[in-house]
Amino acid sequence: MVEMAMYILAIGVGILGLVSMIRAFAGPTATDRIVAMNMIVTSVIVYILIFVYLDANYFFIDVALLFMLAAFIVTLCVLKFLREGRLL
């Protein structure tokens, strides 16, 4: 039962990531694209966690954590560039 739920969850989260890619392509402003990228990052983290359970390979939790922190830093840098026109 739990494996079936995990497969359904993987399909659903994949569909959500692909649908939010529509907003990343068609967003009118740059901040729309950043919001869509935020959602795509969340779906990728959930995907990594699902495959942690399905493969029983528990070291990939660290990969999910590192991915989230790296995405946070990247979002901060892009927002600072949009706001001030320079990075440093």
Add this chain to the structure above:
Amino acid sequence: MIFLVRDILAVLLLFGGLFFLSVGVIGLIRLPDVYNRLHALGKCDTMGMGLIVLGLMLLIPGTTNVVKLALLGALTYTINPVMTHIITKTAYVRGTPMAEGSFVISTYYEEDEGEFFMGEDE
């Protein structure tokens, strides 16, 4: 018996998280404005991710893995509101146009608009 109860609880939490993520993505696609989209996604994203991490904490064996997942959930609950706040403030400072019929009550940034103002988004 106890494992069956644990599995049912975990599946309920996982599908609750999927429901919240779906509501956030529907808001991201259908709402007319950057601020409305952030209002939909900034909360549903955090809640869905937190519920999925909580459901996985019931399923995964080992104390170390559970503690790592708890750290992941805590970081999600701290980072996501900060990111939403910064995105909203950047959109407001850049002068992104709002939807039809919306208005601003606070004029917080009116006097030092020249410092940060980089030009309008079209």
